[in-house]
Amino acid sequence: MMLDDTYIQPQKPVILTGDRPTGPLHLGHYVGSLANRVKFQDEYRQFVMIADMQALTDNMGNYAKVRDNVVEVALDYLAVGIDPDKSTLLIQSKVPELAELTVLFLNLVSVARLERNPTVKEEIRQRGFERDIPAGFLSYPVAQAADITAFKARHVPVGEDQLPMIEQTNEIVRRFNRSVGKDVLVEAQAVLSRVGRLPGIDGQAKMSKSLGNAIALSAPADQVSQAVKQMFTDPNHLRVDDPGQVEGNVVFTYLDAFEPDAALVADLKARYRAGGLGDSVVKRQLEDRLQALLQPIRERRTELSRDKGAILEMLRKHSLVARDVAARTLSEVRREIGLDYYFL
Structure with missing residues (x-):
């Protein structure tokens, strides 16, 4: 599946950002990433991912919550000024190449390494999983590495608590490149926000949808x-x-x-x-x-929400553009590891 090159934006440094569609975005998202995304879209080729597959790693069975929030998150993006003529807004599950890359990358990471990731350890503690950890949740840093490398993003805006994710992505990149003897994938650099983690209004933890201590961007x-x-x-x-x-x-x-x-x-x-x-x-x-x-x-x-069909159509078209880019990277990866079977 390839789109005509006329659909592909001019080459700029690539930046990848995104959010899980598990609820409305809030002031923590705004100061931590959204305001920067508005600025970055003029400087980078920016991909903004609505990470519905990642959201399912701890919401399996709560499908409506994830599905219904896809458009809501897109509305927040557009309302703060992310311009669909400058940024590519995609739905993660509409780019299946990401899932194939994740499966391939899982062979480059040990369970012990995933369990040592401090971000994952903290999130496991917050969710009370103890040893009853969904495998998809434990391995979501690998899926994030697939997301980042599929678009060959050199810059990824994150909070300080997400720095271990970038470190793990770059470990996967280096291990893959060594295994094939050439630089196919590119390492990413974290871009930190001017403002650190924004606390919740209760002062006890970071502002969070699940903790109920957030001010939503859509709050009256x-x-x-x-x-x-x-x-x-x-x-x-x-x-x-x-x-x-x-x-x-x-x-x-x-x-x-x-x-x-x-x-x-x-x-x-x-x-x-x-x-x-x-x-x-x-x-x-x-x-x-x-x-x-x-x-x-x-x-x-409020104005944009009057035509949610138009939002979905925009996401469909942008996801096709994103899929084309990811497919090119996956094709390179398959070729280098010998999975390009010409006789099939």
Whole structure:
């Protein structure tokens, strides 16, 4: 299956990003990756993957959740400004070449190596799998390596907690290239966000759909307001005149991430530390900033959601483009390992 070359974008450095369609995207996604994707689409040939197959590694049996969120995630992408004329938005399961690459790469990785991956170990702990780990979940770093290498992505935006995934991908690349005696696959470089992991509004963990401590990009104004009011601050800042602590204060963490006026944030921090600045004033500043950010995203999303059929058609066409690229890489891999049987 090959498309005419007129469908293929001009050569630029390739970047691959994506999300699991398990719920609405939130402010953590925005500051961690979405804002960068809008910028990167002018600098790179950008593939943005809706990773439905990966989502099934811990949602097997909850098929509707994954299926229904594919379009919802695509709506979030478009609403924040990812341009389908500049980026290729694809559905992972619509590119079956990725699954074949995953099977081939599984032969290059031991179970012990997968179990040592610190990101996988932490996610296993969070989900309470203990030793009852789905094989697909344990091996999803291999599937990620297939995703990255299929598009020969040289750059992959990740959070610091995902750096072991890039390391494991590059191990697979080097081992495969050594096995065939030439550089067929390319190593990837992690691209870290300016802002680190965004905590949840409870201050106890990272912002997460599953933990219920996130502010969705599609959240209506009243939900945003309520979430800001509930945000964790300094528990010892009981009165306005009390000196307050900025470190570990979720409101200030969010202001650092979303308020572009650094001088304003510095002034608020100084006044808060000195005493005399109430939590309500700081929260009002944050709410105003978040409402200004999210209102146009909500409006654009509402407009786009009126024609979900058009979203699906766009994803279908883009997935075909992505499949063509992945098929070319798979063809190279099959040829180098001797699976190009000309007599068949």
